Amino acid sequence: MEIGIVGLPNVGKSALFKAMTGMHVEVANYPFTTTKAVHGTAPVPDPRLALIGRYIRTRKFVPATIDLVDIPAIVAGSAQGEGMGNAFLENVRQVDALAHVVRCFDDPDISHVFDDLNPVRDVQAVETELLLADLQVLEGAIDKAQRRAKTGDASGRKRVEIASRAVAVLADEKPLRGQEWSKEELLELRSLGMITLRPVLYVANVGEDDLKGAGESVAALRRWVGSNEAGQTRMVPICAKLEAEIAELAPAERQEMLGGLGLTEPALAVLARALYDLLGLQSFYTAGEPEIRAWTIRKGETAPEAAGKIHSDIQRGFIRAETYGIDDLVKHESEHAIRAAGRMRSEGKSYVLQDGDVCHFLFNV
Ligand SMILES: Nc1nc2c(ncn2[C@@H]2O[C@H](COP(=O)(O)OP(=O)(O)OP(=O)(O)O)[C@@H](O)[C@H]2O)c(=O)[nH]1
Numbered sequence: 001m002e003i004g005i006v007g008l009p010n011v012g013k014s015a016l017f018k019a020m021t022g023m024h025v026e027v028a029n030y031p032f033t034t035t036k037a038v039h040g041t042a043p044v045p046d047p048r049l050a051l052i053g054r055y056i057r058t059r060k061f062v063p064a065t066i067d068l069v070d071i072p073a074i075v076a077g078s079a080q081g082e083g084m085g086n087a088f089l090e091n092v093r094q095v096d097a098l099a100h101v102v103r104c105f106d107d108p109d110i111s112h113v114f115d116d117l118n119p120v121r122d123v124q125a126v127e128t129e130l131l132l133a134d135l136q137v138l139e140g141a142i143d144k145a146q147r148r149a150k151t152g153d154a155s156g157r158k159r160v161e162i163a164s165r166a167v168a169v170l171a172d173e174k175p176l177r178g179q180e181w182s183k184e185e186l187l188e189l190r191s192l193g194m195i196t197l198r199p200v201l202y203v204a205n206v207g208e209d210d211l212k213g214a215g216e217s218v219a220a221l222r223r224w225v226g227s228n229e230a231g232q233t234r235m236v237p238i239c240a241k242l243e244a245e246i247a248e249l250a251p252a253e254r255q256e257m258l259g260g261l262g263l264t265e266p267a268l269a270v271l272a273r274a275l276y277d278l279l280g281l282q283s284f285y286t287a288g289e290p291e292i293r294a295w296t297i298r299k300g301e302t303a304p305e306a307a308g309k310i311h312s313d314i315q316r317g318f319i320r321a322e323t324y325g326i327d328d329l330v331k332h333e334s335e336h337a338i339r340a341a342g343r344m345r346s347e348g349k350s351y352v353l354q355d356g357d358v359c360h361f362l363f364n365v
């Protein structure tokens with residue numbers, strides 16, 4: 001899973017990327033500091049790893065990860081080549097979801113492409129570009145497909161139909177993600193790389209004086225997100241600048257600093273939770289002496305699909321999964337005792353994983 005960080009210039013995208021990945025990217029007070037996409041990985045904070053580690057002796061803990069891309073800024077006209085031009089499109093088309101950073105902090109020293117602070121207008125400016133980018137692709141696709149349809153090609157006719165429906169939505173200044181689509185339509189639109197179909201996490205970049213996001217600008221954004229695109233979007237307040245500073249500290253100092261600020265967890269935990277919720281993801285675990293490890297799957301995925309995250313061989317040769325919940329581990333205190341109590345489940349190919357399952361996969365290749 002890869003998340004693309006997008007937004008207007010100078011709003012704190014790279015500060016957020018730095019805070020999440022710990023990578024040293026340039027954060028500076030001028031627009032278009034970031035000129036090329038930068039890829040990085042963030043570990044998902046997960047207290048359940050340590051909890052499992054209380055009962056199962058292990059050499060190391062391996063958290064799940066989120067892949068992030070810091071994408072160059074989008075401005076009005078980007079789709080037509082303004083600013084960094086439409087190079088951003090290629091990056092945006094490759095990600096599964098967007099983290100859209102929106103300036104909600106008030107700081108006269110940090111320049112902004114607009115004169116005043118207005119998060120909703122800012123979001124709309126970026127979304128307009130994404131909408132226009134999708135429109136361009138659709139118009140090109142319709143042209144081509146029409147030529148195919150004329151020769152009697154049924155798939156061409158289908159594509160014209162679906163793409164035209166999408167054009168009508170976009171022409172109405174609405175993103176594609178808010179609409180009801182059939183499976184077939186979704187497949188078609190995904191294969192066209194539609195950007196506005198992707199789920200969005202709005203990151204309200206708040207000032208140091210409003211860490212909880214209680215201020216008016218965040219409230220305005222929250223109202224807009226709530227009324228516009230419920231379901232396929234989320235919003236979290238994060239102070240990217242502060243979090244980037246915290247990420248530079250030694251782990252022990254981080255907790256102290258967070259506590260001093262009245263925060264219970266780092267922004268990465270907040271962001272990861274929102275993304276899991278937005279994308280319908282959950283974690284399962286493998287636990288043993290070599291490592292205790294968290295894995296990410298979509299809700300509804302079956303035991304063989306989960307096994308496939310570890311290795312395709314385990315999915316191919318899947319026999320069954322021996323599974324228990326973390327609450328069983330807390331109650332019985334060892335896998336041996338879980339088994340003795342009859343709580344170790346043996347699950348077959350059609351088993352749908354539950355959040356927090358600990359699994360041993362039996363397979364044969
Ligand atoms: N006061 C304040 N300043 C911030 C905050 N977040 C970022 N900044 C500052 O805003 C400036 C731009 O931050 P960047 O992270 O480089 O912004 P960007 O969106 O990556 O910018 P481009 O790459 O140019 O598009 C820097 O000087 C940051 O220190 C914040 O929460 N509060």
Ligand SMILES: [Mg+2]
Pocket residue numbers: 013014015026027033034
């Ligand atoms: Mg940047």
